[in-house]
Amino acid sequence: MVRNIKIKVAYDGTNYHGWQTQLNNATIQETIEQAICIVMKQKVNLTGSGRTDSGVHALGQVANFTADTNIPEEKIKIALNANLPKDIRIIESEDVSLDFNSRFNAHDKTYMYQIYNDRVWNPFYSRYSCFVPASLDFEKMEKAVKFLIGTHDFRGFMAAGSDVKTTVRTIYEANLIKEANLIKLYITGNGFLYNMVRIIAGTLIDIGKGIKDIDCIENAIKDKNRTMLGQTAEPQGLFLMNVNYDEFAID
Secondary structure: OOEEEEEEEOOHHHHOOOOEEEEEOHHHHHHHHHHHHHHOOOOOOOOOOOOOOOEEEEEEEEEEEEEOOOOHHHHHHHHHHHHHHHEEEEEEEEEEEOOOOOOOOEEEEEEEEEEEEEOOHHHHHHOOOEOOOOOOOHHHHHHHHHHEEEEEEEEHHOOOEEEEOOOEEEEEEEEEEOOEEEEEEEEEEOOOOHHHHHHHEEEEEHHHHHHOOOOOOHHHHHOOOHHHHOOOOOHHHHHEEEEEEEHHHHO
Protein backbone atom coordinates (compact mmCIF):
# COMPACT_ATOMS: atom_id res chain seq x y z
CA MET A 1 0.00 0.00 0.00
CA VAL A 2 1.43 3.36 -1.06
CA ARG A 3 1.54 5.81 1.83
CA ASN A 4 2.60 9.42 2.22
CA ILE A 5 4.87 9.66 5.23
CA LYS A 6 5.68 12.95 6.97
CA ILE A 7 8.84 13.20 9.05
CA LYS A 8 10.20 15.86 11.38
CA VAL A 9 13.98 16.10 11.26
CA ALA A 10 16.68 17.58 13.49
CA TYR A 11 20.23 17.89 12.22
CA ASP A 12 23.61 19.47 12.81
CA GLY A 13 24.45 20.92 9.40
CA THR A 14 28.19 21.35 10.05
CA ASN A 15 29.33 18.39 7.97
CA TYR A 16 26.83 18.79 5.12
CA HIS A 17 26.50 20.93 2.03
CA GLY A 18 22.97 21.94 2.91
CA TRP A 19 19.68 20.13 2.52
CA GLN A 20 19.32 19.62 -1.22
CA THR A 21 21.02 16.71 -2.98
CA GLN A 22 24.17 17.73 -4.86
CA LEU A 23 26.62 15.87 -7.06
CA ASN A 24 29.70 14.68 -5.11
CA ASN A 25 28.69 16.48 -1.88
CA ALA A 26 27.11 15.04 1.26
CA THR A 27 23.67 16.55 1.93
CA ILE A 28 20.89 16.00 4.45
CA GLN A 29 18.31 15.03 1.83
CA GLU A 30 20.51 12.43 0.17
CA THR A 31 21.59 10.92 3.50
CA ILE A 32 17.98 10.45 4.63
CA GLU A 33 16.94 9.05 1.23
CA GLN A 34 19.71 6.46 1.50
CA ALA A 35 18.45 5.42 4.95
CA ILE A 36 14.88 5.10 3.62
CA CYS A 37 16.15 2.95 0.75
CA ILE A 38 17.87 0.60 3.22
CA VAL A 39 14.84 0.32 5.50
CA MET A 40 12.10 0.10 2.87
CA LYS A 41 14.04 -1.57 0.04
CA GLN A 42 12.96 1.09 -2.45
CA LYS A 43 14.13 4.44 -3.75
CA VAL A 44 12.11 7.50 -2.79
CA ASN A 45 12.09 11.22 -3.50
CA LEU A 46 12.17 13.18 -0.26
CA THR A 47 10.49 16.60 -0.35
CA GLY A 48 11.61 19.10 2.28
CA SER A 49 9.72 22.14 3.52
CA GLY A 50 12.60 24.23 2.19
CA ARG A 51 16.32 24.22 1.63
CA THR A 52 18.89 25.02 4.26
CA ASP A 53 22.37 26.11 3.21
CA SER A 54 25.70 24.51 3.98
CA GLY A 55 26.42 24.66 7.72
CA VAL A 56 22.85 25.59 8.71
CA HIS A 57 21.09 23.50 11.35
CA ALA A 58 17.51 22.40 12.05
CA LEU A 59 15.48 21.35 15.05
CA GLY A 60 12.21 21.11 13.15
CA GLN A 61 12.70 20.56 9.42
CA VAL A 62 9.71 18.78 7.86
CA ALA A 63 9.79 16.45 4.87
CA ASN A 64 7.60 13.84 3.23
CA PHE A 65 7.93 10.89 0.88
CA THR A 66 5.66 8.25 -0.64
CA ALA A 67 6.49 4.57 -0.22
CA ASP A 68 4.90 1.15 -0.44
CA THR A 69 5.51 -0.18 3.07
CA ASN A 70 3.75 -1.90 5.97
CA ILE A 71 6.03 -0.53 8.69
CA PRO A 72 3.87 1.13 11.40
CA GLU A 73 4.17 4.90 11.31
CA GLU A 74 5.59 5.23 14.82
CA LYS A 75 8.33 2.67 14.06
CA ILE A 76 9.53 4.36 10.88
CA LYS A 77 11.55 6.94 12.81
CA ILE A 78 13.19 4.18 14.88
CA ALA A 79 14.20 2.22 11.78
CA LEU A 80 15.51 5.28 9.97
CA ASN A 81 17.51 6.52 12.97
CA ALA A 82 19.23 3.13 13.17
CA ASN A 83 20.56 3.81 9.66
CA LEU A 84 21.41 7.50 9.99
CA PRO A 85 24.56 9.20 11.31
CA LYS A 86 24.32 10.68 14.79
CA ASP A 87 24.10 14.26 13.50
CA ILE A 88 20.75 13.56 11.79
CA ARG A 89 17.71 12.36 13.71
CA ILE A 90 14.09 11.72 12.77
CA ILE A 91 12.03 13.17 15.64
CA GLU A 92 8.57 12.20 14.39
CA SER A 93 7.08 10.01 11.65
CA GLU A 94 3.41 9.85 10.70
CA ASP A 95 1.04 8.98 7.87
CA VAL A 96 -0.58 11.94 6.12
CA SER A 97 -2.89 12.52 3.17
CA LEU A 98 -1.49 11.60 -0.24
CA ASP A 99 -2.12 15.23 -1.21
CA PHE A 100 0.17 16.60 1.50
CA ASN A 101 3.33 18.36 0.32
CA SER A 102 5.73 19.57 3.00
CA ARG A 103 6.92 22.45 0.84
CA PHE A 104 3.77 23.83 -0.74
CA ASN A 105 1.41 23.27 2.20
CA ALA A 106 3.58 25.05 4.80
CA HIS A 107 1.71 27.85 6.56
CA ASP A 108 4.66 29.43 8.35
CA LYS A 109 8.24 28.79 9.44
CA THR A 110 10.26 29.93 12.43
CA TYR A 111 14.00 30.47 12.29
CA MET A 112 16.39 31.27 15.10
CA TYR A 113 19.74 32.99 14.65
CA GLN A 114 22.20 32.78 17.53
CA ILE A 115 24.93 35.34 18.27
CA TYR A 116 27.65 34.73 20.86
CA ASN A 117 28.61 38.19 22.10
CA ASP A 118 31.70 38.18 24.30
CA ARG A 119 35.40 39.04 24.08
CA VAL A 120 36.35 35.35 24.01
CA TRP A 121 34.55 32.73 21.94
CA ASN A 122 33.16 29.80 23.89
CA PRO A 123 34.33 26.65 22.02
CA PHE A 124 31.09 24.85 22.84
CA TYR A 125 29.17 27.39 20.74
CA SER A 126 31.63 27.55 17.84
CA ARG A 127 29.48 25.34 15.58
CA TYR A 128 26.16 26.87 16.62
CA SER A 129 26.56 30.64 16.78
CA CYS A 130 28.10 33.68 15.15
CA PHE A 131 30.92 35.07 17.28
CA VAL A 132 30.82 38.86 17.76
CA PRO A 133 33.51 40.16 20.17
CA ALA A 134 32.50 43.83 19.73
CA SER A 135 30.09 45.52 22.13
CA LEU A 136 26.50 45.49 20.81
CA ASP A 137 23.71 47.97 21.57
CA PHE A 138 20.93 45.46 22.26
CA GLU A 139 18.21 48.13 22.65
CA LYS A 140 18.88 49.51 19.15
CA MET A 141 18.79 46.02 17.70
CA GLU A 142 15.45 45.36 19.47
CA LYS A 143 13.92 48.52 18.00
CA ALA A 144 15.21 47.82 14.49
CA VAL A 145 13.88 44.27 14.27
CA LYS A 146 10.28 45.47 14.69
CA PHE A 147 10.41 47.18 11.28
CA LEU A 148 10.31 43.70 9.71
CA ILE A 149 6.83 42.79 10.98
CA GLY A 150 4.07 42.89 8.38
CA THR A 151 3.67 42.17 4.67
CA HIS A 152 6.43 43.78 2.62
CA ASP A 153 8.41 43.40 -0.57
CA PHE A 154 11.71 42.06 0.79
CA ARG A 155 13.62 42.22 -2.51
CA GLY A 156 16.47 44.06 -0.76
CA PHE A 157 16.82 41.19 1.73
CA MET A 158 17.65 38.55 -0.87
CA ALA A 159 21.07 37.32 -1.93
CA ALA A 160 21.94 37.24 -5.63
CA GLY A 161 21.26 34.05 -7.56
CA SER A 162 17.67 33.45 -6.47
CA ASP A 163 14.83 32.94 -8.93
CA VAL A 164 11.44 33.46 -7.28
CA LYS A 165 8.07 34.55 -8.63
CA THR A 166 7.52 37.16 -5.94
CA THR A 167 9.64 38.75 -3.21
CA VAL A 168 6.63 39.71 -1.08
CA ARG A 169 6.61 37.93 2.26
CA THR A 170 4.72 38.31 5.56
CA ILE A 171 6.61 38.37 8.84
CA TYR A 172 4.29 37.53 11.74
CA GLU A 173 6.78 37.82 14.60
CA ALA A 174 10.35 39.06 15.04
CA ASN A 175 11.97 39.14 18.47
CA LEU A 176 15.39 39.39 20.05
CA ILE A 177 16.17 37.66 23.36
CA LYS A 178 19.33 38.15 25.39
CA GLU A 179 20.48 35.27 27.59
CA ALA A 180 23.82 36.10 29.25
CA ASN A 181 26.32 36.13 26.35
CA LEU A 182 23.82 34.86 23.80
CA ILE A 183 21.58 37.03 21.64
CA LYS A 184 18.86 35.05 19.85
CA LEU A 185 16.80 36.31 16.92
CA TYR A 186 13.47 34.51 16.47
CA ILE A 187 11.57 35.26 13.27
CA THR A 188 8.35 33.69 11.96
CA GLY A 189 6.96 34.25 8.48
CA ASN A 190 5.01 32.66 5.68
CA GLY A 191 8.25 32.26 3.72
CA PHE A 192 11.80 33.52 3.42
CA LEU A 193 14.00 34.54 0.51
CA TYR A 194 17.48 33.20 -0.19
CA ASN A 195 19.76 34.18 2.74
CA MET A 196 17.04 36.51 4.06
CA VAL A 197 17.39 35.57 7.74
CA ARG A 198 21.19 35.72 7.59
CA ILE A 199 21.02 39.17 5.97
CA ILE A 200 18.64 40.33 8.73
CA ALA A 201 20.95 38.92 11.42
CA GLY A 202 24.01 40.51 9.87
CA THR A 203 22.24 43.85 9.61
CA LEU A 204 21.18 43.71 13.25
CA ILE A 205 24.78 42.99 14.24
CA ASP A 206 25.93 46.04 12.25
CA ILE A 207 23.22 48.16 13.90
CA GLY A 208 24.37 46.92 17.30
CA LYS A 209 27.95 47.87 16.45
CA GLY A 210 26.87 51.33 15.26
CA ILE A 211 27.94 50.63 11.66
CA LYS A 212 24.36 50.91 10.36
CA ASP A 213 21.58 53.30 11.40
CA ILE A 214 18.53 51.92 13.20
CA ASP A 215 16.25 52.90 10.29
CA CYS A 216 18.23 51.06 7.59
CA ILE A 217 15.80 48.09 7.67
CA GLU A 218 12.77 50.33 7.15
CA ASN A 219 14.56 52.20 4.35
CA ALA A 220 15.68 48.98 2.64
CA ILE A 221 12.08 47.74 2.63
CA LYS A 222 10.93 51.01 1.02
CA ASP A 223 13.74 51.19 -1.55
CA LYS A 224 14.21 47.40 -2.07
CA ASN A 225 17.94 48.04 -1.90
CA ARG A 226 20.35 45.37 -0.62
CA THR A 227 23.23 47.86 -0.28
CA MET A 228 21.40 49.67 2.53
CA LEU A 229 21.69 46.60 4.72
CA GLY A 230 24.59 44.96 6.51
CA GLN A 231 26.65 41.84 6.10
CA THR A 232 25.27 38.37 5.47
CA ALA A 233 25.84 36.63 8.80
CA GLU A 234 27.67 33.30 8.96
CA PRO A 235 25.61 30.13 8.41
CA GLN A 236 26.44 28.26 11.63
CA GLY A 237 24.27 30.55 13.76
CA LEU A 238 21.08 29.72 11.84
CA PHE A 239 18.50 27.12 12.89
CA LEU A 240 15.21 26.12 11.26
CA MET A 241 13.14 25.72 14.40
CA ASN A 242 9.64 24.83 13.29
CA VAL A 243 7.29 24.51 10.31
CA ASN A 244 3.54 24.80 10.81
CA TYR A 245 0.76 23.42 8.63
CA ASP A 246 -2.99 23.88 8.51
CA GLU A 247 -4.73 20.72 9.74
CA PHE A 248 -6.64 20.26 6.47
CA ALA A 249 -3.32 20.02 4.60
CA ILE A 250 -2.21 17.03 6.68
CA ASP A 251 -5.41 15.01 7.21
